[in-house]
Amino acid sequence: MNPQxxxxxxxxxxxxxxxxVFWRSxxxxxxxxxxxxxxxxxxxxxxxxxxxxxxxxxxxMGDWPAPFGISLVADLLGTIMVVLTxxxxxxxxxxxxxxxxRGHEAYGYFPLMHLLLAGVxxxxxxxxxxxxYVWFEVMLxxxxxxxxxxxxxxxxEGAIKYVTLNLxxxxxxxxxxxxxxxxxxxxxxADIARRLASLEGxxxxxxxxxxxxxAFGIKAAAFPLFFWLPASYHTPPVAVSALFAGLLTKVGVxxxxxxxxxxxxxxxxxTHEILLWGAGLTMxxxxxxAAAQFEFRRILSFHIVSQIGYMxxxxxxxxPLAIIGGVFYIMHHIIVKTNLxxxxxxxxxxxxxxxxxxxxxxxxxxxxxAVLFLIPALSLAGMPPLSGFFAKFIVIRAGIxxxxxxxxxxxxxxxLLTLYSMIKIWAEVFWKATPPEGDVDxxxxxxxxxxxxMTAPAIGLAxxxxxxxxxxxxxxxxxxxxxxxxxxxxxxxxxxxxxxGERGMGGGGAP
Amino acid sequence: xxxxxxxxxxILFAAAIYMMLRRSIVKLVIGLMLLSNAANLLIxxxxxxxxxxxxxxxxxxxxxxxxxxxxxxxxxxxxxxxIAFGVLSFAVVLVRRAWEIVRADDLDRMKDTDT
Numbered sequence: 001m002n003p004q005x006x007x008x009x010x011x012x013x014x015x016x017x018x019x020x021v022f023w024r025s026x027x028x029x030x031x032x033x034x035x036x037x038x039x040x041x042x043x044x045x046x047x048x049x050x051x052x053x054x055x056x057x058x059x060x061m062g063d064w065p066a067p068f069g070i071s072l073v074a075d076l077l078g079t080i081m082v083v084l085t086x087x088x089x090x091x092x093x094x095x096x097x098x099x100x101x102r103g104h105e106a107y108g109y110f111p112l113m114h115l116l117l118a119g120v121x122x123x124x125x126x127x128x129x130x131x132x133y134v135w136f137e138v139m140l141x142x143x144x145x146x147x148x149x150x151x152x153x154x155x156x157e158g159a160i161k162y163v164t165l166n167l168x169x170x171x172x173x174x175x176x177x178x179x180x181x182x183x184x185x186x187x188x189x190a191d192i193a194r195r196l197a198s199l200e201g202x203x204x205x206x207x208x209x210x211x212x213x214x215a216f217g218i219k220a221a222a223f224p225l226f227f228w229l230p231a232s233y234h235t236p237p238v239a240v241s242a243l244f245a246g247l248l249t250k251v252g253v254x255x256x257x258x259x260x261x262x263x264x265x266x267x268x269x270x271t272h273e274i275l276l277w278g279a280g281l282t283m284x285x286x287x288x289x290a291a292a293q294f295e296f297r298r299i300l301s302f303h304i305v306s307q308i309g310y311m312x313x314x315x316x317x318x319x320p321l322a323i324i325g326g327v328f329y330i331m332h333h334i335i336v337k338t339n340l341x342x343x344x345x346x347x348x349x350x351x352x353x354x355x356x357x358x359x360x361x362x363x364x365x366x367x368x369x370a371v372l373f374l375i376p377a378l379s380l381a382g383m384p385p386l387s388g389f390f391a392k393f394i395v396i397r398a399g400i401x402x403x404x405x406x407x408x409x410x411x412x413x414x415x416l417l418t419l420y421s422m423i424k425i426w427a428e429v430f431w432k433a434t435p436p437e438g439d440v441d442x443x444x445x446x447x448x449x450x451x452x453x454m455t456a457p458a459i460g461l462a463x464x465x466x467x468x469x470x471x472x473x474x475x476x477x478x479x480x481x482x483x484x485x486x487x488x489x490x491x492x493x494x495x496x497x498x499x500x501g502e503r504g505m506g507g508g509g510a511p
Numbered sequence: 512x513x514x515x516x517x518x519x520x521x522i523l524f525a526a527a528i529y530m531m532l533r534r535s536i537v538k539l540v541i542g543l544m545l546l547s548n549a550a551n552l553l554i555x556x557x558x559x560x561x562x563x564x565x566x567x568x569x570x571x572x573x574x575x576x577x578x579x580x581x582x583x584x585x586x587x588x589x590x591x592x593x594i595a596f597g598v599l600s601f602a603v604v605l606v607r608r609a610w611e612i613v614r615a616d617d618l619d620r621m622k623d624t625d626t
């Protein structure tokens with residue numbers, strides 16, 4: 001038995017249930033939030049230790065043998081994503097102790113947060129494509145409710161776009177799953193991969209590949225399907241923004257990686273070429289969108305879009321080095337992006353605004369906060385020795401080696417424009433003089449204890465960034481191992497189905 | 512039977528997309544409903560239409576004899592219906608709340624958060 005593979009899903013579900021039981025007890029809900037996400041982080045690290053030692057870990061639900069039941073599969077990519085979910089969940093849980101008002105907590109902020117984490121972890125660990133759809137929906141329903149927490153006008157307007165486009169993507173995903181089942185008669189991803197290999201040259205396979213690409217492209221906010229993201233991510237409470245920014249689009253990216261390395265890897269000249277163009281345009285449109293914005297969280301939202309382009313670029317180039325770069329980029333990006341949103345929340349708490357025009361003078365009044373912003377901001381732009389430098393370096397080197405000079409040039413240009421955006425925030429919020437009293441709203445009152453609760457997770461994530469940057473060797477080795485797994489889908493298939501052909505009796509999961 | 516289903520599903524998808532492209536948010540929700548029903552019907556029909564052949568295994572055999580209806584897509588449809596029901600009820604409430612707050616049934620008047 002390997003309980004650690006199911007625990008990252010069960011713990012958030014249980015924590016959500018417990019915090020529903022203590023609906024009226026604010027203290028208990030807050031305690032469960034920290035304990036539950038802490039437990040998630042601990043078990044995910046345990047899972048990572050097991051998986052990096054023993055290889056792909058499989059568990060068959062209800063002990064039904066592989067193609068018939070639902071399998072939970074923890075390969076390195078899935079496990080890395082679960083660890084990142086744990087880190088972000090824990091950081092945001094601590095942060096939201098200070099930022100979530102009583103009103104939001106009374107409407108079930110914490111149970112929804114646990115449900116969202118369970119959905120995200122489930123999506124990373126499942127080995128069944130319909131089950132992936134179910135986890136997507138679990139995650140989406142929780143995110144819908146979190147997005148409109150507070151019911152402000154902007155939230156409603158953003159939520160309508162978010163809900164519509166995400167439902168559309170779910171329907172496309174569902175239809176593609178149905179058609180895939182009609183073609184191969186199985187839902188287990190390893191089994192699908194094995195059976196599709198014998199169907200090569202069937203035009204329907206490419207149609208299905210495109211349907212999955214569109215469905216996950218909407219979730220991942222790739223060009224030209226990203227418009228829901230900048231319309232909604234800056235509207236909810238900041239802890240929710242940070243959680244979404246770190247995890248939700250990356251679930252789409254993960255699904256793209258999973259599907260296009262395991263199932264649809266037979267005609268890369270067609271599918272991965274489209275991904276390549278999509279990646280280039282995603283990077284460019286995201287960063288140009290950010291250049292036009294003057295609101296803290298809107299700039300950051302557009303940068304999510306442009307960074308998604310780098311991750312898809314890693315997948316699209318489809319060389320070993322590119323996949324390493326993509327996985328490394330995901331690790332770096334989740335931590336840095338959440339951190340930037342956390343810092344924007346601290347700035348908002350101190351000055352009551354996200355508008356760059358109304359902010360200023362933070363370097364004079366809060367030098368420590370300026371440093372805290374500068375670490376993730378420069379990392380996002382790709383300055384050595386921070387994590388973003390190595391992530392960008394690997395992806396761009398892979399692009400040059402694959403002789404995809406056009407996209408590589410875009411990637412370099414976008415790096416420069418990212419730096420411009422970050423310097424814009426730095427200059428407006430931290431460097432320029434404080435705007436005269438009359439132009440800004442009165443500063444809100446700040447409770448020192450709450451401020452520390454908000455700062456601690458941001459410091460923790462900044463240390464993670466520094467750790468990835470200064471200790472890039474082991475992290476690179478981890479990304480390398482997971483890329484090797486992704487590029488050799490036989491290993492995944494054998495771990496799930498066993499090597500004994502179609503009716504193999506499961507992998508190492510059986511007790 | 513299958514061609515008829517294919518045409519029906521096609522009409523449902525077309526109607527759904529037409530409704531979703533209207534400016535009214537109420538019509539948007541109707542479009543979403545049609546869309547999820549179209550998807551459910553499509554999954555239902557991918558298994559093939561088999562009549563009067565339940566997937567039962569006779570005694571002494573390990574697999575059913577002859578062509579039988581595939582039960583799995585029906586289970587999938589059941590799951591998808593439940594999920595779609597939950598999500599759509601959320602969407603209906605969202606549209607109602609949005610109307611209460613914005614006082615408009617027109618997506619063109621909900622552009623504050625656009626960029």
